Amino acid sequence: MTRVTQVRDLGVHLTPELTFREHIIKICKKAYRNLGFVLRQSQGFTNITTVRVLYDALVRSHLEYGGVIWAPHEAKYSVMLERVQNKFTRHLYWRLYGVYPLYPLMYPTLFVLGMVGYNQLKVxxxxxxxxxxxxxxxxxxxxxxxxxxxxxxxxxxxxxxxxxxxxxxxxxxxxxxxxxxxxxxxxxxxxxxxxxxxxxxxxxxxxxxxxxxxxxxxxx
Structure with missing residues (x-):
């Protein structure tokens, strides 16, 4: 009989330590895969609303499902989740304004989020x-x-x-x-x-x- 170290209940992974660290890591990996798919397939799209809908349905839904239960209190895992959305919002900012908000501009993350109409995931x-x-x-x-x-x-x-x-x-x-x-x-x-x-x-x-x-x- 194999020893079980994790249990998945209603889509949320539980560990013997009763923490959700492994669950957060797994959903971040899955969200990154889906985000790459969305960005590749939407390169030729001219309707930005369609790109938003794809992100909300295929990426953000994984980052928020059951979030009331497993919401991290450690900054490390909260930042890990935010990085997924920040990658999309930077891409969306570039699609909307023609400028990628990284070097040499280095726009603040909250500024980019506000300009594209998104809130932080922790909010x-x-x-x-x-x-x-x-x-x-x-x-x-x-x-x-x-x-x-x-x-x-x-x-x-x-x-x-x-x-x-x-x-x-x-x-x-x-x-x-x-x-x-x-x-x-x-x-x-x-x-x-x-x-x-x-x-x-x-x-x-x-x-x-x-x-x-x-x-x-x-x-x-």
Missing amino acids: RREFALILYIIKLLRGKEHNPGVLRCLCLCVPDRYVERRRRPPLLSVPTARTNLLAKTPLTRAIRTINEIQNNIDIFSCQFSELARMILFILCYKLD
């Missing part, structure tokens, strides 16, 4: 996570296991009117790994959003814009 992962948690709080999604972990913050003493208490209680974390869990990250961001907008009564379109603005400002 999109956090956006999907926070929006899912807010839908749970508003009763739009059903997940009792996660909802049970969300505790409303009730102050035990008088709170000044000028100071608004946080909406959710942030779990105490003794390790860096626990502090970077998806639920803890989402709770911290929701508390920041709650200071500017009511997440229970605001329309989802306005709420999504506010979340995206805060994430872009915080993660950049």
Whole structure:
């Protein structure tokens, strides 16, 4: 009987250490292969929208599937994922403006992303996570296991009117790994959003814009 060192469940690879490092490496390799195919086959395309659709369907879908679960907290693996998209956005910038944004121009990555209309992958992962948690709080999604972990913050003493208490209680974390869990990250961001907008009564379109603005400002 062969010893199994990895298990694949719903497309996500798990290791005995309960980390997703191998999963991230594998999806990056697959995304690079698909990206090369897209760039080769779209050389003669004149419609940029078609190139975007191909990238979103064949490349970015692999980089984002299940991202709420395996989102890396280590900079090494986050950069590894971003490099795949950065290669495409540089190519797209060249197709749109006729200039390749590398040496000698050396345009910043965020500038190139903004010019071609894309956000960082880590921003999109956090956006999907926070929006899912807010839908749970508003009763739009059903997940009792996660909802049970969300505790409303009730102050035990008088709170000044000028100071608004946080909406959710942030779990105490003794390790860096626990502090970077998806639920803890989402709770911290929701508390920041709650200071500017009511997440229970605001329309989802306005709420999504506010979340995206805060994430872009915080993660950049």
